[in-house]
Amino acid sequence: MIQYIAEEVKLPTLSKQTINRWIKETAALYGKRTGEIAYIFCSDKRILEVNKQYLNHDYYTDIITFDYSEGTIISGDIFISIETVESNAEKFKVSFDEELKRILIHGILHLCGQDDKTPEMRTEMTRKENQALEMYAE
Numbered sequence: 001m002i003q004y005i006a007e008e009v010k011l012p013t014l015s016k017q018t019i020n021r022w023i024k025e026t027a028a029l030y031g032k033r034t035g036e037i038a039y040i041f042c043s044d045k046r047i048l049e050v051n052k053q054y055l056n057h058d059y060y061t062d063i064i065t066f067d068y069s070e071g072t073i074i075s076g077d078i079f080i081s082i083e084t085v086e087s088n089a090e091k092f093k094v095s096f097d098e099e100l101k102r103i104l105i106h107g108i109l110h111l112c113g114q115d116d117k118t119p120e121m122r123t124e125m126t127r128k129e130n131q132a133l134e135m136y137a138e
Contacts, residue, residue, distance in 0.1 A: 002034060007042040009082045012100060018137075019101075023108050026132045027074055030112040035075035036068070037111070039104065047081040062088055063103050065110040078107035098133075105132040 002020050004011060024034050042050075044060050051057040051064060062084040068075040080103055089099035109128050110116075116125040 001036055003036075003038045005038060005040045007040055008046055009041050009043055011041060012082065012096075014100075019104065022132070022136050023105070025135060026105060026108055027112055029132075030114075032069075032072050032074045032112050035070075035073040037075060037108075038077045039107070040077060040079045041082050042079055044081050044083040047079055047084070050079050060084060063107055065107045067111055069111055074108070074111035076107070076111050078104075078111075080104070080107070101133060101136060102129050105129055108132075 002016075002023060004014060004016060023037070027034055047062075047064060048058075048060050051059065051061060054066070055064070060081065062081055064079040066077040066079075068077075080100075085099050085103055086096055089096045092099065106125070106129055109125060109132070114121075114125055114128055116122045
C-alpha cells in the first residue's frame with residue numbers, strides 16, 4: 001500500500017493511481033515489489049527536525065528516505081519538503097509537477113538499493129531518475 005500524508009502543508013495534487021502504477025513498474029525494473037510506503041509531505045521546518053533527530057544532520061533537504069525493505073519487498077517512509085521541491089523547481093527551471101515526480105521516484109530508487117553519496121553515484125541516480133520519468137504515462 002502506498003500512502004500520501006501531509007504534515008503542516010497542503011497535500012499536492014497527485015494522480016495517485018497513475019503514480020502508484022508508475023512506482024510499481026519502476027520497482028519491478030530492479031526486481032522489487034512494493035510493500036508499505038508512506039510519502040509524508042512536510043515543510044522545510046519539519047524536514048530539518050527529522051534530519052536533526054534521526055540523521056544528526058543540521059541542514060535542509062528535499063527528501064529523506066527511511067528504508068524498511070526486506071528482501072525484494074520495498075517499504076519505507078519518505079519525507080518530502082514541499083517548500084524545497086518548489087525552490088528546486090525554480091532553480092532547475094522545471095515545473096513543480098516535474099520536480100515532484102523526480103523526488104517521488106528518487107525515494108523509490110533509494111528503496112530499490114540505489115545510492116547517491118558520491119558524485120559518480122549521483123550521476124547514476126540522475127540517469128535512473130530520468131529513465132523512470134520517461135516511463136511515466138498519465
